Amino acid sequence: MPHSLESLNQASAAEFVGALGSICEHAPWVAQTVAERRPFASLAALNSAFAEAICGASNQARATLLHNHPDLAGKAARAGALTADSAREQTSAGLDRLSETEYATFFGLNDAYRAKFGFPFILCVRRHSKGSILAQFEARLTNSEAVEFDTALGEIARIVALRLDQAVAAPDKLKVHGRLSTHVLDLQSGRPAQGMEIELAEIEPSGAARTLVRAKTNGDGRTDRPLIVGCPLPIGSYELRFWVAAYFRGRNEPPAAPPFLDIVPVRFGIAEPEGHYHVPLLVTPWTYTTYRGS
Amino acid sequence: MPHSLESLNQASAAEFVGALGSICEHAPWVAQTVAERRPFASLAALNSAFAEAICGASNQARATLLHNHPDLAGKAARAGALTADSAREQTSAGLDRLSETEYATFFGLNDAYRAKFGFPFILCVRRHSKGSILAQFEARLTNSEAVEFDTALGEIARIVALRLDQAVAAPDKLKVHGRLSTHVLDLQSGRPAQGMEIELAEIEPSGAARTLVRAKTNGDGRTDRPLIVGCPLPIGSYELRFWVAAYFRGRNEPPAAPPFLDIVPVRFGIAEPEGHYHVPLLVTPWTYTTYRGS
Amino acid sequence: MPHSLESLNQASAAEFVGALGSICEHAPWVAQTVAERRPFASLAALNSAFAEAICGASNQARATLLHNHPDLAGKAARAGALTADSAREQTSAGLDRLSETEYATFFGLNDAYRAKFGFPFILCVRRHSKGSILAQFEARLTNSEAVEFDTALGEIARIVALRLDQAVAAPDKLKVHGRLSTHVLDLQSGRPAQGMEIELAEIEPSGAARTLVRAKTNGDGRTDRPLIVGCPLPIGSYELRFWVAAYFRGRNEPPAAPPFLDIVPVRFGIAEPEGHYHVPLLVTPWTYTTYRGS
């Protein structure tokens, strides 16, 4: 249950820290600093206050903040010793479904990162898939310590914003969500394609496909709700599959075995977690067009 | 080495049967009958003569012709006891690469077919892939005996035509080949896409992809030779893959990680082995269109 | 100023007829009949009551109703002797902008129609353009008298609905409007095309183009409001023009003189006045796709 912004503005300092003390991992002092700056006119102002509280803290305090974060897919995670928020976040990125080899890779990267920078690798994992986490790991290991110190604080700011978005109900919204949608037009009949089965899968670095959503197009050729909504779009590789032959079967089409187009795969990458990706299909039994729409 | 039509016309009957006696599996009498009808003005006429020789034979002779064909992926095949032509043909359709489970399936289907019809299942396998052979098997098992007798003779006629096409050099050609080609247009720059890597794979019934061809587009956006040419296009399911991101990298494109389009898969079915399938790609980093062209 | 449904329900019968007596051309008796059936829960119910009042009248009354309608582009129109509603409606279809030749054509068709059927040609002109009015005229002249009697009454029902839609404010809406919209996607950059000039023209039977709307695409690649909205879409032929070269100029494009694509014309027909026509453009400097969207 989210807290209303109004109730947070009127609560005692202790109640405020009770409600938002875990927004910053193992650092209730950030919420304490923020409590003194109340009232907040908007969620955006509250979010900025968290950023400024971290920014205004001593180097030592910020270093401790970094240190207190858990490893990604690390020993705490395997032992079930994460905070509830961290556990949910790591699960969302699939870090609870790693093979032994993948765990070994993460352990090795965590160790290499800590050895170089002295603090754990921090990433707002809800904006990533397994593949992009590994890519980030490898890219950031080449940074200087100063750059990584700032990068890690930037990731904490993203984690804070996403946690506030879930913890606080306010009239305004933070821009922390993306949206993935599709639309199928049947250009043989000039109408939205109604009743076409579609499926969205995440393509893992191994090439394996993990189904995320199954849906059927409605009378407007769209899915009743966007394929992904209400969260960041994890950076990664995806495949939309459209059951084209099943849709056209019985619509005046001479049977061909196999049909020219059957299940049409559209593979695309997401690089902007807060973006709107619209990936439509214009289709007849003999052609299709897809594009990044808006 | 193919025999020239002219030399076949002038050869003795014995030489003629020596050259073309194996065109009909274990039935040199067909070539003997054909030899008497020489000379032939064209390969098409020679091919028709084979068809007519079979057609004009007694029911008993035609039944024997059917009986003498080997099982598909049967015991003779595993034991290496096929004629050279049959061995090559069964290999072309992948029947030499079956798993134990697949062998078991074929044995079972062969037995069921023989039990129902009294002769082996005959199919011009060079027009098929593993998946469509199984589909044919199951569909034809539901036929009546009269229909299957004719269907099997029709398949023998296709086998004969393909063997003649390879065995005889003549001014005319039999229409026994198909053609699969592609063409990539870069519609960001309005030019053929030169130097794009592409790959053609057959998609097996299990979903596994077996790479058939790798190629690079030339200055006209085409491959130097068609992807499949000089043989029937095996009925089945295929995937063309286009290395789109690698092509556009460095062509003024801002780097995105991952790119919206990376390796673009185009999945399509082939149902006409003697057809021309042209499957082009019109592409920018943000859209593509494919279609059955001509 | 529209009347509210509530005030019409509560008005005296005389006030009601004062407000809606001209909904049926020269036939206040229709509104009188309707007044007695009050109250109406919705605009749809009020509209049905008008239809039923006409339907329930004697043949004689309905024939008189037809007779009292003015000619289209007839002498009354030229003399300024139309009712205010009729004048507005005939203007909307361009009947006030006819050449002498066109007037002569209309006079001739009106005379022929009256001669055959004995009443004037009645058409809900707000659903038509000049070309489709002439097409209707010619088509309907071939009907039997019985068919035309019903057709004319059906057109009166459409006129009534459109007049009620403008005269009465109610919580519900009649389905008497259409919508024409567009959307431009720049598939060279993968973004909505912002700031592209577009123009919509009606194509008259002579081939002449009459500009209806000029607009510029906004940040979402759309026009701030639909190109046509709040009225029926007149049946006819249209052209959308997109200033493509001007848009791409200066966006990394090498200058070509002339460019491959400059002002792109998209010509399309509208056959469903109450439909939603979405006519988008997917464009780079070297290609475009358009389609009937939704």
Place this chain on the structure above:
Amino acid sequence: MPHSLESLNQASAAEFVGALGSICEHAPWVAQTVAERRPFASLAALNSAFAEAICGASNQARATLLHNHPDLAGKAARAGALTADSAREQTSAGLDRLSETEYATFFGLNDAYRAKFGFPFILCVRRHSKGSILAQFEARLTNSEAVEFDTALGEIARIVALRLDQAVAAPDKLKVHGRLSTHVLDLQSGRPAQGMEIELAEIEPSGAARTLVRAKTNGDGRTDRPLIVGCPLPIGSYELRFWVAAYFRGRNEPPAAPPFLDIVPVRFGIAEPEGHYHVPLLVTPWTYTTYRGS
């Protein structure tokens, strides 16, 4: 009747000049110089020899060469006093179909050009349409005299090449021709669109359309010969028109009046007279795509 390269190599010098003396307008001395360099192994070598003969002449001789060219659409043209070659060339660009206003414009531009540079405006008009000639006139009037001297000689080289291409038959070809072609694919049925009427028009600066070619697509969806072939493609603006509704009528299409797509206009510019422009149409009754193909 073209002269064969072989016969030109073997002719006397006088015969050679008799055959090719008019290749350079009023300057047989160029052909005389070229005659001495025989034999030529190819048309390309002969063409280079003409270019080198002009290049190697004195400044005075080259200035005289420029001076002796006629004005475009000038008094000589109206008086019928052009050489046969010049007359044909000016006609090809439509300079024999000028209105009085257009003549006045050309006279004015010719006078301004002569006043500034001292020699007539020279342009290889077979590479241009009326609109691009005027655009060239205006652009080149802003050049310096040195630049224009070279530009004019460059245009003479183009005129020479085109005249040689017509006057001499040789095994090789000069790259002086372009090609404009189209191809229509019916993506409702997955086949080339056979029997569709198409028309190519040149769009004049006034907006007027001048029909150049009418054709019907053949069984491969192409025209039997390219729309323009065997000459340069005049720089300018063009419109291809495709009779789409007439093609689809009767092919299972429900009648709509008017149809969504009827005569589809595709407007495009040609900027490379020696290029290959392929402008296809991928079409169903509800969508089309066009692009610069190859």
